[in-house]
Amino acid sequence: MRPLRLTLDGFRSYAAPTTFDFRERRLVGVVGPIGSGKSTILDAVTFALFGKTPSQAAATRSLIHQRADEGKVELWFESEGQIWRVVRALRRRGQSGHEAARYRSVEAIESGEKPLERVLQKAEVDARMQEVLGLDFDTFGRSILLAQNRFAELLRATPAERDGVLKGVFGFDKVETMHGEAKARRDGLARDLEEFDRRKSEMTRERERIAELTALLEAAEARVQALEKIAEPLAAADRAAGAAQVQLESTESRLTRLDEQGANLPEAETTEGLLASVREASESIVLIRAAADEKARASAAAQADRDRLIDLLGGRDKLDLARRTQQEWRSEQQRFDLLAEQVSVLDTRQSAMEKERTELQVELQAATEQLDLRRDEEKSTLAQFERAARELRTVERSDMAGTLRTELSEGAPCPVCEQLVLVVPPAVPAELHVHVAARDEAHDEHDRARKSLHAQEVAVTRLDEAARARAAAAAAVAEEIELAVRDRDESARRAADAERRLAGLLAGAEGRSLDEVVEELSQLEDRAADAGRAAAESQKALDQLTTRAKADQERLSGLAAELNRLAGALGAEVSANPTPEAVAVAIASVRRVWTEQRRAAERERSALAELIATQRSNRQDLMATVGLAWDDDFDSALRSAEVARATHRTNVERSAERLAEAPTLDQRVKETAVQRDIYDELAADLTPSRFLRYLLEEERRTLARLGSERFEELSGGRYRFSDTGDFKIVDLTAAEEERKADSLSGGETFLASLALALALAEIVGRGGGRLDAFFLDEGFGSLDSEHLDLAMAGIERLVTDHPNRLVVVVSHVDEMKQRIEDLIELDKDPATGATLVRRA
DSSP: OEEEEEEEESBTTBOSOEEEEOTTOOEEEEEOSTTSSHHHHHHHHHHHHHSSOSSOSSOGGGGBOTTOSEEEEEEEEEETTEEEEEEEEEESSSOOEEEEEEESOHHHHHTTOOOSEEEESHHHHHHHHHHHHTOOHHHHHHHTEEOTTOTTHHHHOOHHHHHHHHHHHTTTHHHHHHHHHHHHHHHHHHHHHHHHHHHHHHHHHHHHHHHHHHHHHHHHHHHHHHHHHHHHHHHHHHHHHHHHHHHHHHHHHHHHHHHHHHHTOOOTHHHHHHHHHHHHHHHHHHHHHHHHHHHHHHHHHHHHHHHHHHHHTTOHHHHHHHHHHHHHHHHHHHHHHHHHHHHHHHHHHHHHHHHHHHHHHHHHHHHHHHHHHHHHHHHHHHHHHHHHHHHHHHHHHTTGGGGGGGGOOTTSBOTTTOOBOSSOOOOOOHHHHHHHHHHHHHHHHHHHHHHHHHHHHHHHHHHHHHHHHHHHHHHHHHHHHHHHHHHHHHHHHHHHHHHHHHHHHTTTSTTOOHHHHHHHHHHHHHHHHHHHHHHHHHHHHHHHHHHHHHHHHHHHHHHHHHHHHHHHHHTOOOOOOSSHHHHHHHHHHHHHHHHHHHHHHHHHHHHHHHHHHHHHHHHHHHHHTTTOOTTSOHHHHHHHHHHHHHHHHHHHHHHHHHHHTHHHHHHHHHHHHHHHHHHHHHHHHTSIIIIIHHHHHHHHHHHHHHHHHHHHHHTTSSEEEOTTSSOOEEETTTTTEEEOGGGSOHHHHHHHHHHHHHHHHHHHHHHTOSOOEEEEESOGGGOOHHHHHHHHHHHHHHHHSOTTOEEEEEOOOHHHHHHOSSEEEEEEOTTTOOEEEEEO
16 A cells, blocks of 8 residues: 545544645655644545554544534545545535546546546445455554554564464465355365266156156046036027126116116196296296385385485484484593593503602612622622732742652653653642642632622622613603593593584584484384385295295196106107196106006016026036036136146146266266365465464564564664563573563664564565555654664665665654655644644
């Protein structure tokens, strides 16, 4: 795997989108102060490939920049000639995004060309990346990425873990794939042999079965011939019965129509009822019309008396005006009373509000005086607290090392300067505790005074707001009183004006009041209304009687028309006029013709039913000869017999074909057994306990030998690895005593880990393996200048021995800037802590 381009956006300390292009670059140094985001570059590469980082394997949302809602990493890389683009996006809310795509070339990515392969969803992307790299997360961290505080994992790994690294780096995982394929083919051939044995057993049973199938075929052939023999006579009987059935259905239909027509024939009594109704209606119409005329004249007289009274008053318009004027006067009188009561209520409310406002003013004055006292107390306690804080800072400056005392131990590096601590500073003097207590006590006193001041300010503000609110409410009530007084006086004026106009309108009423005039007029109108209703009721009765007479005549005409229609349907020569006498004669004639036609239809139906019964008996006899009921489906039975015959014939032919395969089956068994034995032997040779173990032991010995050479160079001839392949430390300055890797110091552990990494890279480079990139994070701070030179020489050898390899070294050691020409220089924003790229 060889990185080509890396982009970070909202990822850890990288708040803004930042891109690093690694094409045409070989040895790259990443430098900058602590916290500037150096290690984040390597974390981003690991996260893009595996969806997690050495420090964050599960809670990946913590990788999002603290001021961002989303973090994103995009990596372009080359692996075994394939170009890949991986994008992973983390979101604080919602689902994260994961995508991996394979392209024809880098130019295809830049031009937006459609990818050759695309994978979505986290699980699928993780699995595909591990397949492409040939390394899992742990193997990547022990061979390609030596992360901060984890660079010694390959050195301290168990033999099984170290074999896993070698297997992934050298592509030995393909041996397991070959072993699985050989087993799968062997098992497939074994299943084929089992199938051949089963088929050989079936051959014996097939010879016994073919005789049974032949007998079934002969029986099916006889069944078909018997059915075909009765097919034509049966069809003739069915045709005769079918024709008779059609005629019978026609006769039944005719009988149904005759029954419907008979139900519509009217009775003779109907005409008598209609005639009596018509005569009665004619006589009643004359009497009711005379009564209606008399009631109409009475109604006209009552309306004339009402109109004379209205004219005496000056007309209906003047009367209506007088009514409206009287209503206006009464309405204004009521409104005047309501407004007078409202003015009284508002006067009482105004007096109460003035009293409340005066009381609030007194409370506000007292609270303001108390506020001045609280302000003086707050200023005094603040001065005491500032004086105690100044005295404490004076003591603290005299003992600066005391702030780090709890984090220091003799022989361990200082967390600030990373220098070894020789002597831990003495304990904090007792005077410091006294000043801290004094400062805290003064702070508490000032905090209480400040809270008391704030509470008094809130109380004064509330009292002031309440007093202002009462004053505003009193002013509003005064305005309401002024408006109500004006409305009351205006209502009194309008009432007097309406009373004056009403007196003028009643001048022609001959001394009667408006109520008296209205009462007399109401009586006259009631009389006129009663007379009008009586006349209307008489007219209504006349109209109803006329309508009923008309309806009776229409019924008689409809009856005559229906008789003519029925006569036409029956073919009778009858014609009925719309008179009761003519209708009665027509009813008798039509009923006689209907009775004759129905009797003829019933005789025809009986004859056809007898013919159908005879043909069904013939069908039953024919069907019985082949074992079928008379109503069974003959065509279905014939088709079933033909299908059975064809099925038995096919089974006989197939059985014969299977028996014909017997001579070739033994030869196939022999050939398949030979192939199975070959794959069985190959699967046994490729088991991990044989071939793969041989390969791993060879590479492990080579790694130990080359690692020893590099470790001896880097340690100045002091250390090398044991020859047993368990990577114990051999101390050449102590009679070649063997030590565990855990006994090395921090710098020695780094050199041993670097020696193994250099040796691993050299072995892979010789065989064209997968180490196209190498990432080293920190570790140089524990080396002196001599060992730093040796370490850098080994790192430079990584790129000189492999022209296309990328090596990225992360360090905060200043000497690294002098040794590496191609640098990525980072810094951090002093205000936000975000990464600033000074040189990419």
